[in-house]
Amino acid sequence: xxxxxxxxxxxxxxxxxxxxxxxxxxxxxxxxxxxxxxxxxxxxxxxxxxxxxxxxxxxxxxxxxxxxxxxxxxxxxxxxxxxxxxxxxxxxxxxxxxxxxxxxxxxxxxxxxxxxxxxxxxxxxxxxxxxxxxxxxxxxxxxxxxxxxxxxxxxxxxxxxxxxxxxxxxxxxxxxxxxxxxxxxxxxxxxxxxxxxxxxxxxxxxxxxxxxxxxxxxxxxxxxxxxxxxxxxxxxxxxxxxxxxxxxxxxxxxxxxxxxxxxxxxx
Numbered sequence: 001x002x003x004x005x006x007x008x009x010x011x012x013x014x015x016x017x018x019x020x021x022x023x024x025x026x027x028x029x030x031x032x033x034x035x036x037x038x039x040x041x042x043x044x045x046x047x048x049x050x051x052x053x054x055x056x057x058x059x060x061x062x063x064x065x066x067x068x069x070x071x072x073x074x075x076x077x078x079x080x081x082x083x084x085x086x087x088x089x090x091x092x093x094x095x096x097x098x099x100x101x102x103x104x105x106x107x108x109x110x111x112x113x114x115x116x117x118x119x120x121x122x123x124x125x126x127x128x129x130x131x132x133x134x135x136x137x138x139x140x141x142x143x144x145x146x147x148x149x150x151x152x153x154x155x156x157x158x159x160x161x162x163x164x165x166x167x168x169x170x171x172x173x174x175x176x177x178x179x180x181x182x183x184x185x186x187x188x189x190x191x192x193x194x195x196x197x198x199x200x201x202x203x204x205x206x207x208x209x210x211x212x213x214x215x216x217x218x219x220x221x222x223x224x225x226x227x228x229x230x231x232x233x234x235x236x237x238x239x240x241x242x243x244x245x246x247x248x249x250x251x252x253x254x255x256x257x258x259x260x261x262x263x264x265x266x267x
Contacts, residue, residue: 030076105251136254142188
């Protein structure tokens with residue numbers, strides 16, 4: 001069978017799908033709901049290939065925006081305790097600001113592209129992004145633990161977190177160090193790399209810690225996010241791609257703090 005333009009489009013969308021699913025999961029608060037609307041978007045795009053006319057990534061996310069907005073911009077049935085808390089808090093955010101922030105800081109779209117995706121002007125997109133950052137950063141401050149074996153990256157993350165008003169409990173370079181550090185001072189949030197200094201796994205380190213403290217939100221940092229965005233449960237609610245920007249870290253930390261349990265956070 002000859003190779004067609006439809007085959008090229010399907011391949012392009014296939015590469016973008018993990019990132020659309022990440023966005024949909026964060027936006028709806030539910031992996032199941034996010035996947036449902038991502039799937040509906042794919043069906044709509046493949047049925048009408050004229051939807052993708054320029055930048056495939058922008059057009060795909062715009063198609064998702066139309067599908068999701070047309071359904072009433074729903075959130076999902078909470079699949080975790082954190083998702084339930086997230087849904088309760090989302091009602092207090094300025095409408096559309098969370099969507100704009102996720103597109104800019106997590107998915108890396110420019111303000112102009114955010115505007116294209118949401119169907120608003122660039123200035124309006126910038127305003128929504130700024131509002132979301134202010135509302136989230138003002139909400140809560142807490143103790144943050146960093147699991148990262150590269151010293152410069154660890155210091156960069158710690159500096160960003162401290163400037164946001166959070167305290168850093170420490171930096172762990174290995175699985176063993178991470179478990180020990182968490183036991184000495186329980187964090188309110190964990191930022192964890194996947195591959196650690198002694199070839200141990202940041203995922204294993206987090207699982208060890210969560211076996212002791214089940215109520216800690218986690219942000220994973222990875223150069224290969226598609227390895228975590230596989231469709232298998234559980235998937236991370238917060239995932240930063242290396243190399244990351246300060247905006248990405250600030251956004252993910254603000255969201256995780258804002259949508260996590262308030263019981264252990266310190267203002």
